[in-house]
Each structure stands twice: as structure tokens, then as C-alpha cells.
Amino acid sequence: MSRLNTTKLNSLGFDKPPNETRVVVAMSGGVDSSVVAAKLASEGYDVIGVTLQLYDHGAALAKKGACCAGIDIHDARRVAENMKFPHYVLDYENIFKETVIDEFADSYLGGATPVPCIRCNERVKFKDLMETARELDADCMATGHYIQRKNGRNGPELHCAADPKRDQSYFLFPTTKKQLEFLRFPLGHLKSKEETRALAKKFQLSISDKPDSQDICFVPNGDYASVIEKLRPGAAEPGKIIHSDGRVLGTHAGIINYTVGQRRGLGIGGLNDPLYVISLNVETREVVVGPKELLKAKKIIVTQVNWLGDQSFLSANEWKLKVKVRSTRPPQNAIVKPKSDGSAKVELLEPEQGIAPGQACVFYDEDSSRVLGGGWINKAE
16 A cells, blocks of 8 residues: 655745755845845755856945945845855856946937846856756755746746735746746735844844845946946947937937936926927937827837746747836736747737836736736837
């Protein structure tokens, strides 16, 4: 007579005790990742904390509200000492510059509005750091992101966080199925940030009231143009500001100072009606402005699609999905038509304003919280 297997999986989904389960925690020094590390350590897991030094710049290191700065490395180390697990700081400056910062600068000079935090997750944290975790013989890697990993019939699935205010699915759309097998997101089910801070207090973490990071870590004070000037000296060339009707309204010091949808700081005063940046023409160095109506678009071309559905992306001529074209906007109904070159045509049922090349278009299931991937916006009309 065979015995029933009554072994219960641990909280990370492994068929072994926590003390035999090694988990690398990506620690930024903030409240979220610190709570993840402390919680797993308190549950008896074999925790290894890893903090990445991504950008060593005087202005960035001294800036509050930017992740991975000097004070954050100190805070992460202190959490590890208090919870008695090993902690390592890895110098990823060169990798970060090559894969994130350089592309950020080149994209801006190319008239796009990039999202470097997505590239950082895709090319650094979920690629190189994950390889490091495997080299440390980890069973999985955990992060403090607000997103959920759920077990589906065809393997792990990516789902929105329980707290829609904290949901970070927009920034994690390039996560692959293989990466998802190795990743864990212990905070995704929490209903609010207050629950996270309560856990920080429970574990007596000194950073329980530390403010959330707000800025891109290598862009102090949100001044993109000055950073790009440092990275690409002399690359900002002056040009004309042109109305959509063809009138020349003025001149500008470089298109790096403008993004699609921008209204303030255009450098053209004395006009009765508000004008917005409609498009940026890199070749002619022209900033095209016009009324808000011209910002509306229903058709989008997205490239480098990452698809997380159960069936092949190309198995259907079109998919009825919800899509999010900006991190601050709710998902909208759309028809997504795959192309064989890894791109797709997205047709919104209702027009959206200010869709900018370089931003992400993220796919969601119509009837659930499941994240189905997404792509990079190449063009909108």
C-alpha cells in the first residue's frame, strides 16, 4: 500500500524546509526590499542580501529619494546585520552605464521618452543579478516589487499587485517566462504600503519610515537635459519651434528639453490658447506644438514584444486585451495584432493623449489581473 505524499510546500513554493531553501534578495536599501529580506530571514530561509551599486555620482549619492545611492547601501547592510544574514554589494556601474544610461541618453537625443527603470529591471536586475543568484546556488530570487506571481495551469503567471496604487506591472512587462520561474515577489499580495511599513516596524527595521524612491537614480532633481548634456556634450542642437499649422513660433536650445505631451516651459509666451508638444523631429531639429486635440491617438506600433500568454503570440490574428500606454493611466480596451517580426499593431477602442515613442505599452488580460507582457512604443497616430 503506497503512502500519500503529505509534504507541504514552503511559502516560496519548494518541497523542502525553509532552512534548506536559499533565496537571494535584491536589496535597494528601501523599505520594500528590506521587509522582504527580513520576513524571509524570520521564516528561517537561507537568505543572502545583494545590493547593486549602479551609479556613483556625487549629486546622486547625496540625493534623497533615489534608489541605490550610498545611504541606501548602508541601510541595506544594516538590515542584514540586524537580521543576521550575509550581504554583498556588487559593482554594476559599467553594466548599468552600457545597458541603461547610454541607451537613455541616445533615446532622448533620438526624440523618444525612455523608461530606464524598465530597462534596469530587464537588463540588470532580472538578467545579470539573476545569473549571480544562480552562481550562489540560490533556489530563487526575491524582490520588493509590487506585483504577483501566481501558479497557473501552464506554469507561473504574472499578475497585478493587490494594491492598484502600488502596482508595478508596467515596469516589469519584459519579465520572461523563464525568469518568472526563478523570481518571487513576497509583497505583491499586500493591500497597502501601510502593511509593508507595519512589517518593517514588527522586524524593528530602522528604515520603517524611510520615504519611497521617486526619481530615476542617475537623474538628480529630475533634470534629464542636464544629465544628457554631461553624457553627450554638445549633442543638444538648437532648432525651431513650429506650430502644427506651419507657423514658426520661436527657437529652442535642443529637443532634449522637450517630451511629447509637454505643456509648460515651451519657451513661447504670449499665446491665447495652451499649446502642447505634439512631436519631435530629430532630423530637422523641430519641436512641433499644437492644440491638445492633436495629442490623441488610437493606433500604436510596438516593437520587441514580450508575450506571456499560454498560447503563441502569433497563434491568433488579433487579441482582445487591455493595454496601458503610460504608467499613470488605467488600462484601456484594445485590439492587438501580432506581426512575425516581433512587433504588433495596437488599436485602442478609445483614443489616448500624449502617447510617446520610447514608453511602454503593457498588455493585460480582459477578465483578470493577469499581465500578458507588452512592447515598446515606436509610433502613434
